[in-house]
Amino acid sequence: MDPRKNPFAPGAGSKPPALVGRDAQIESFDVLLERLENGYSEQSMIVTGLRGVGKTVLLDVFREKAEARNWATVEWEVEKNAPFGPKISTLARRALLQIAPKTRWTDRVRKAAAILKSFTVTFNPDGAVTAGLDIETLPGAGDSGELSEDLSDLFIALGEAAKEQKIGVIFLLDEIQYLQARELEAFITALHRCARRSLPVTLVGAGLPQIPRLAGEAKSYSERLFTFPRIGELNPGTDARDALILPARALGVEFEPEAIDFIVEYTQGYPYFLQEYGKFVWDEAPETPVKHDDACSVRPLVEAKLDDGFFRVRADRTTELELTYLYAMAVLGPEPHRASEVARSIRRTSEQAGPIRSRLIDKGLLYTPGHGYAAFTVPQFDRYMLRRHAGIELSDPPAGRPKATIREDPTS
Ligand SMILES: Nc1ncnc2c1ncn2[C@@H]1O[C@H](COP(=O)(O)OP(=O)(O)O)[C@@H](O)[C@H]1O
Ligand SMILES: [Mg+2]
Structure with a gap:
């Protein structure tokens, strides 16, 4: 079709x-804004969630909602090792100018600007973000x-200025796992x-x-400050189907139920995979x-696209040894695995395998769902490893095949 x-x-x-499928989170967000607007506190x-489940999209929805209610909104997609002080200065400055344009600054807003300047000078001595803040520290x-x-x-001063101006300030942080521990701790303390x-x-x-x-x-009271809703696959019986059917129907295109069944099953309802499949089909x-046949026949195209893009950009960032670790996990299955078990699969002790696992966590390929466990951050990564890296040999090859030695990783 066209x-x-x-x-x-x-x-x-x-x-x-x-x-689709995010009504609960959107509703919680509305409640959060409205309660804060009315002077109540709210978690x-x-x-x-894993990669590709729709976290960034949801943050965007939150931002639009906050903007519609006239909140000062500032966004930051955190990058690994991003310089924290200068970034916060920039964000706070942006928030301040949304709280009130400079021509309408009151004493409270000016005080916030002065503290921002102090903060900026302290954490970003040679930075240019004080531009436009011609005010004494x-x-x-x-x-x-x-x-x-x-x-x-800084946050208290911003909050007092915002309250006076009958506006709220919301920081929208994506990829928040890349904040360093002391930065996350500072955020939590300041928000508290x-x-x-x-x-x-x-x-x-x-x-x-x-x-x-x-x-x-970082802070034991963080659970009282935040909820941590987990988002993931869309419900295969309802939302995942709607993700395909509704956009097509709006343009006069229908799917045979068997075509939908096939796509939902293949994608397991993961939002990114659904979009990719929908696009191809x-x-x-x-x-x-x-038709069902249409859905079946594009599967190799979808898979090639995912393999060469979504999966490969991540796999490409690994060393051979790290790839072996990932492959060992894939062989064990898609669910989280004990680090000790993975270590055994690659014929190492847990102590030896620990640094490999740490680097994979650091690179954002694995996370630890519980002490001593590791899991993929990318849905269906196990399937990708099995189809694209089937040549990697582990310690226990099927009977009859010689054991291969794993080449040492020069960086380990
Ligand atoms: N609720 C949803 N329904 C349907 N598709 C979605 C939904 N949320 C996200 N998507 C699609 O999934 C893909 C990944 O979304 P993104 O927000 O980048 O995920 P993440 O930030 O979790 O990696 C995008 O193509 C987006 O259009
Ligand atoms: Mg994202």
């Missing part, structure tokens, strides 16, 4: 043509060099202090599933309704 009309939207953060949210606030304290001073003062400053985040544990390690199917 590719120019293709509604499907595969891609990181691409807005899906039908956003904020950090959405967790406020000695004794935001300038101790102690990150948690100074960020708290705002919550205790009923100030309308909050953070919603999204990240890989290890984030609740990281937050708990739309382009390749000759006419409405899309």
Whole structure:
């Protein structure tokens, strides 16, 4: 069918043509905003889930909602080892200018600007983000060099200015697992202090599933500050089907139920895979309704696209030894595995395999769902490893095949 009309939207953060299965999170977000607007405190949210389940898309929805309610919104997609101080300065400055344009600054807003300047000078001595803040620093606030304290001073000042201007401030942080422990701790401390003062400053985040544990390690009271809703596959009986049917129907195209069954089963309801499949089958199917045969025949195209893009960009970042570790996990199956068991599969002790596992966590390919366990951050990564790296040999090849030695990783 006409590719120019293709509604499907595969891609990181691409807005899906039908956003399905996220009503609960969107409802919680509405409640959060409304409660904060009315001076009540409310647990904020950090959405967790594997790659491609729709976390970034959901943050975008949150941002649009907050903007529609006239909140000051600032976004940050955290990158590994991103310089924290300068980034926070930029975000806070952006928030401040949304709280009130400079021509309408009151004493409270000016005080926040002065603390921001102190913070900026402290954490970004040679930076240019103070541009436009032609204001004196406020000695004794935001300038101790102690990150948690100074960020708290800054957030409280922002919150007081925002409250006065009858506006709220929301930080939207994507890939929040890349914050360093002390940065996450500073955020949690600062937000906690705002919550205790009923100030309308909050953070919603999204990240890989290890984030609740990281937050708990940073501050034990983080569970009281945040909920950690986990999002994942769409319900195969309802939402996953709607993700395909609704966008097509809006353009006069129907699917045979068997075609939908096939796609939902193959994709397991993972949002990104559904979009990718929908896109291909739309382009390749000759006419409405899309038939079971159409769905079957594009499967190799979809798989090649996923393998060469989504999966490979991640696999390419690994060394041979790391790849062997991933393959050993894939052989064990898609579910989380004990680190000790994986180590055994590659003929190493847990101590020897530990650094390999750590690097894979660091590279964002694995996470630890519980102590001593490791799991893939990418859905169906096991299937990818089995079909694309079947040549890798582990310690216990099937009877009759010689044991291969694993080449040492020069970086380990
Ligand atoms: N609720 C949803 N329904 C249908 N498709 C979705 C939904 N959420 C996300 N998608 C699609 O999934 C893909 C990945 O979304 P993204 O937000 O980038 O995931 P993540 O941030 O979790 O890696 C995009 O192509 C997007 O259009
Ligand atoms: Mg994302």
